[in-house]
Amino acid sequence: MPKSFRVALPWYRFPPFHKTIGGLSVWIWEMSQNLARQGVKLEVLVPPGFAFNDKAKECEAIRLLALDKDVQQLSVFSDYDCVVSVNNFGSKAISKIKKLTNVVRVLHTIASDRTLDTYVSLNATPIEYAKCYILRKREREAEKRLSGVLTVCVSRFLKEKALEHKLESQKNLIYVPNCVDTTLFYKKEEEKRFDIVFVGRFQKVKGLDILLKALKILNLRLKVNIVGIENPQEKQWCEKLVGTSAMLTFSGFVNREQMPEVYRSAKILVLPSRYETFGLPVLEAMACGTPVVASGVGGVLELVKKEWGMLVPPNDVISLARAIKNALNDQRLYDGAQQLATKKAQEFDSKSVAKQFKESVFS
Numbered sequence: 217m218p219k220s221f222r223v224a225l226p227w228y229r230f231p232p233f234h235k236t237i238g239g240l241s242v243w244i245w246e247m248s249q250n251l252a253r254q255g256v257k258l259e260v261l262v263p264p265g266f267a268f269n270d271k272a273k274e275c276e277a278i279r280l281l282a283l284d285k286d287v288q289q290l291s292v293f294s295d296y297d298c299v300v301s302v303n304n305f306g307s308k309a310i311s312k313i314k315k316l317t318n319v320v321r322v323l324h325t326i327a328s329d330r331t332l333d334t335y336v337s338l339n340a341t342p343i344e345y346a347k348c349y350i351l352r353k354r355e356r357e358a359e360k361r362l363s364g365v366l367t368v369c370v371s372r373f374l375k376e377k378a379l380e381h382k383l384e385s386q387k388n389l390i391y392v393p394n395c396v397d398t399t400l401f402y403k404k405e406e407e408k409r410f411d412i413v414f415v416g417r418f419q420k421v422k423g424l425d426i427l428l429k430a431l432k433i434l435n436l437r438l439k440v441n442i443v444g445i446e447n448p449q450e451k452q453w454c455e456k457l458v459g460t461s462a463m464l465t466f467s468g469f470v471n472r473e474q475m476p477e478v479y480r481s482a483k484i485l486v487l488p489s490r491y492e493t494f495g496l497p498v499l500e501a502m503a504c505g506t507p508v509v510a511s512g513v514g515g516v517l518e519l520v521k522k523e524w525g526m527l528v529p530p531n532d533v534i535s536l537a538r539a540i541k542n543a544l545n546d547q548r549l550y551d552g553a554q555q556l557a558t559k560k561a562q563e564f565d566s567k568s569v570a571k572q573f574k575e576s577v578f579s
Contacts, residue, residue, distance in 0.1 A: 221578065223251075224296040226261040226306040238417075239394060239496035240324045242472070243370065244302060246395050250570030256578065261292075293317060298578065304358035311361040319365040320577050323374055324394075325493050327355035328381040334421040334491050339453055359383055368577065370394040371494045371515035390576050394494045394515075395569035396503050396561060400473065403505030403558050406480035410465070411438040411544060413482035413506075415475075415497040416489075418450045423488035423511060423530070428454060430488075430537035431462040438544075443467045443478055479504040483550075484543050490530050492516050498525075503561035505554040507546075509539045521560070523552035 225248060232241035252258045293299045293310055298318040301310050303325060310319055335348035367384045368391075369375040375391050378384050416422035424442070431438060439462075445451060446468035455464060470478055479485060485501040487510040494515035498508050502524065510516050512527035520527055526543055528535040543549055562568075 221297045222257045222259065222295075223298045223300060223578070224259050224261055224293060225300045225302070226293075226310075227302065228263060228305070230260045230262050239494060240303060242496060243322075243324065243394055246397060246566040247570055247573060250566050251574060254567075254570060254574055256574060259296075300577075301362060304355070304362050307358040307361040314362065314365055319362065320368060321362050321365055322368045322370065323378065324370055326374060326377050326381065326383060327352050327359055328383060329377045330491070334419075336420055337418050338420050338425055338450075340420070364388065366390070366577065368392050368573070372518055373514045374493050392573045392576055393564055393569060394496055394499065395564050395566040396496075396499050398503055398562055398565045401476050401479070401500050401503035401561070403503075403554055404476075404480055406477060408481060408483050409439070410441040410482040412484055412486050412540065413441045413443065413478060413501075414486055415443045415478070415500075416487070417444050418447065418453075421489060421491050423490050424454065425457060426488040426490075426511075426531060426533055426536060427486055428458040428462075429533045430540060431458050433461075433533065433537040434541060435461040436541075438462050438540075439465070441465050441467055441478065441482060443470050443475075475500065476504050479506045482506060484509055484540070486536075486540060487511065487516065488528075488530075488536055489513055489516070495519060499561060499564055502553065502557035505558050507543055507549045507553040507557075509536070509543050511536075519560075521556070524549060524557035524560075525553075 227244060232244050248258055248260060294313045294317055296317060298320060299310055301307060301319065301321040303323065304321060330352065332345055332348055332352065335352060336344050363384060365388065367378060367389050369378060369389060370393055372391055375389050378389055379386060414424060414427055416424060418424065431440065442454065442464055445466055451466050458464060479501045484507045485497060487495060487497055487508065489495070489511050490513065492514040495510065498510055498516055498519045501508055502519065508520055508525035510520055510525065510527060511530040513530050526539040528539050
């Protein structure tokens with residue numbers, strides 16, 4: 217990679233931390249930081265009028281640019297040696313210069329593989345379904361615009377789906393996994409204030425309703441920490457579904473720096489997703505030495521092993537309830553999480569993954 221090699225990464229906000237943060241935003245933060253530290257001249261481009269917050273001061277070696285025009289109409293991309301589009305962001309503008317400039321896209325999801333149920337909330341109305349139908353249509357159009365470019369998939373599952381849906385040819389597909397900052401997420405003795413932690417949004421795809429139904433079956437008054445839900449109506453919906461069979465604590469939005477403590481303070485992480493392309497909470501829990509009970513779907517299958525976790529069929533409330541009960545009383549699982557899962561998580565360390573990305577994409 218030449219010293220003058222310049223890389224543009226357009227995104228709608230930076231730093232990407234806010235109340236709707238997910239694995240995709242974490243990837244953007246980790247990769248941009250680590251690539252810049254490894255000598256990549258990275259410039260993050262954000263829409264006009266964007267106000268950088270105090271977190272932006274931590275952006276070592278990254279140049280942040282607030283653009284003068286709408287990101288979809290920019291010709292500025294042609295000034296770079298490489299443009300990285302995350303989940304096809306900025307595809308209208310980037311598609312016009314993909315034959316002139318090196319374009320790379322990074323896929324965290326594939327709209328062509330998603331049903332509408334993976335978009336909507338747990339109490340979705342017909343209007344919400346209609347809006348999500350339009351959103352999915354736009355995402356599928358964006359996927360097609362950037363066909364023919366080098367495409368990085370953050371899980372092997374995604375790579376297989378990209379081929380299955382003929383989104384990209386085999387020669388243009390590479391696998392570079394999602395990552396975790398193991399200097400932040402690591403094992404440490406913490407008081408187990410909760411039996412279970414759930415990390416996710418109030419979306420049908422995350423399967424919170426499945427967990428709540430499983431808790432109702434168990435009726436053990438387990439202490440459950442639900443991270444990611446703040447809306448009073450959503451809290452009420454959850455409490456009504458579970459009844460008095462469990463004690464729910466809603467932690468709402470938790471700053472990333474506090475997330476390791478969230479995992480360490482629970483006996484197990486439960487991720488009952490109906491669909492997952494990777495499953496970042498699983499990797500973060502592994503790094504912290506916390507056992508995992510999860511649905512055996514998508515990218516989760518690439519992370520969870522019997523030594524530190526239990527997999528159950530998706531949408532299977534009874535199997536989930538049984539797995540939770542067994543996991544809470546399995547010392548072998550805890551030992552495996554402390555010794556083996558933490559070691560496995562090191563393979564996904566942000567610095568190592570950034571190096572792999574740099575060598576695979578920019579060499």
